[in-house]
Amino acid sequence: MEERSPWPGVIARYRPLIRLTPDAPVITLLEGNTPLIPAPRLAEALGLSCTLYLKYEGLNPTGSFKDRGMTVAVSQAVAEGARAVICASTGNTAASAAAYAARAGVRGIVVVPGGKIALGKLAASLAYGAQVLAIEGSFDDGLRLVREAVERYPVALVNSLNPYRLEGQKTAAFEVCDQLGDTPDWLVLPVGNAGNITAYWMGFTQYHAMGQIARLPRLLGVQAEGAAPLVRGHPIPHPETVATAIRIGNPARWREAAAALEESGGQVVAVPDEAILRTWSLLARTEGVFVEPASATGLAGLAQEVAAGRLSVQGKVVVAVLTGHGLKDPDTAMQQAGNPTSIPATLEAIAPYLEQI
Numbered sequence: 001m002e003e004r005s006p007w008p009g010v011i012a013r014y015r016p017l018i019r020l021t022p023d024a025p026v027i028t029l030l031e032g033n034t035p036l037i038p039a040p041r042l043a044e045a046l047g048l049s050c051t052l053y054l055k056y057e058g059l060n061p062t063g064s065f066k067d068r069g070m071t072v073a074v075s076q077a078v079a080e081g082a083r084a085v086i087c088a089s090t091g092n093t094a095a096s097a098a099a100y101a102a103r104a105g106v107r108g109i110v111v112v113p114g115g116k117i118a119l120g121k122l123a124a125s126l127a128y129g130a131q132v133l134a135i136e137g138s139f140d141d142g143l144r145l146v147r148e149a150v151e152r153y154p155v156a157l158v159n160s161l162n163p164y165r166l167e168g169q170k171t172a173a174f175e176v177c178d179q180l181g182d183t184p185d186w187l188v189l190p191v192g193n194a195g196n197i198t199a200y201w202m203g204f205t206q207y208h209a210m211g212q213i214a215r216l217p218r219l220l221g222v223q224a225e226g227a228a229p230l231v232r233g234h235p236i237p238h239p240e241t242v243a244t245a246i247r248i249g250n251p252a253r254w255r256e257a258a259a260a261l262e263e264s265g266g267q268v269v270a271v272p273d274e275a276i277l278r279t280w281s282l283l284a285r286t287e288g289v290f291v292e293p294a295s296a297t298g299l300a301g302l303a304q305e306v307a308a309g310r311l312s313v314q315g316k317v318v319v320a321v322l323t324g325h326g327l328k329d330p331d332t333a334m335q336q337a338g339n340p341t342s343i344p345a346t347l348e349a350i351a352p353y354l355e356q357i
């Protein structure tokens with residue numbers, strides 16, 4: 001049998017391609033190596049005549065792609081002597097920072113918008129032992145606050161303003177190309193603070209410059225209608241959407257994301273919450289892939305643009321990035337999917353459901 005070495009995490013796997021202090025300790029939970037799942041039933045349900053793949057980033061150690069960036073950011077912070085890390089977060093960055101801080105043996109401090117963070121993210125952040133500070137304000141307020149805080153206190157900022165976060169997150173682009181053995185025609189993803197779209201473009205252009213891939217993909221970035229600063233062209237003071245992970249009105253990586261979209265010949269579009277939830281449900285019901293609402297946003301945008309005739313993906317290879325796991329947001333899932341049917345524990349009671357088959 002072939003000898004196979006276990007997956008070593010994204011830093012060890014792509015070490016020469018990642019900018020990180022050479023003697024940094026590698027703080028890892030063996031993140032990355034997420035599956036690229038073919039999704040023909042979903043493509044059909046969405047009216048897409050393309051070859052569709054799902055990059056299921058919800059299978060990272062804390063349930064979102066944030067772990068790819070956090071392993072590098074926390075490793076670098078520890079190399080620089082940090083005793084604590086801090087971030088503002090809509091939830092997933094908080095959970096990831098909390099986990100990697102625990103792994104590194106440093107303190108984690110996470111600032112979240114009070115009452116606006118999904119239950120699974122809050123539970124995890126608390127479980128990992130972080131100091132969770134819920135502010136009366138939005139993610140954008142939180143980011144402003146932590147940027148001020150790191151000017152005065154010796155804590156390392158691990159938001160995606162931190163360039164090491166992007167160094168880690170770009171490994172998802174390497175993986176997509178390695179798994180496909182090629183470049184996809186389109187990469188589709190949700191856009192919130194715009195760090196991930198920036199990181200994917202860094203990864204693709206780096207692989208291209210190295211000759212690992214022969215061409216670059218086009219990027220389709222998708223925002224929720226109530227939180228679509230890139231689409232509207234100005235910050236949104238009070239962003240609102242069911243997709244809490246992308247409820248961001250003034251993205252930190254706005255400029256870089258706009259440049260990536262332009263260079264790739266891509267587009268950024270907005271979708272209503274109803275379309276996000278419809279696509280969220282289809283993902284689970286047609287392919288058995290359960291994601292949090294934000295993660296369905298990219299595909300909702302793709303389906304919308306194709307249906308309107310503004311985009312054609314016929315015969316193309318499309319990769320949709322599913323950014324976070326469905327268990328992150330059980331409240332929205334229950335609201336959408338309904339309650340179980342209660343019955344007595346008897347064969348008579350169960351029979352009608354079996355006779356329907």
Ligand SMILES: *Cc1c(COP(=O)(O)O)cnc(C)c1O
Pocket residue numbers: 064065066092093160190191192193194195196197245246292294295323324325
């Ligand atoms: C962070 C996050 C996003 C948005 O990524 P950005 O880098 O902020 O644009 C989308 N979906 C999920 C689940 C996330 O956690």
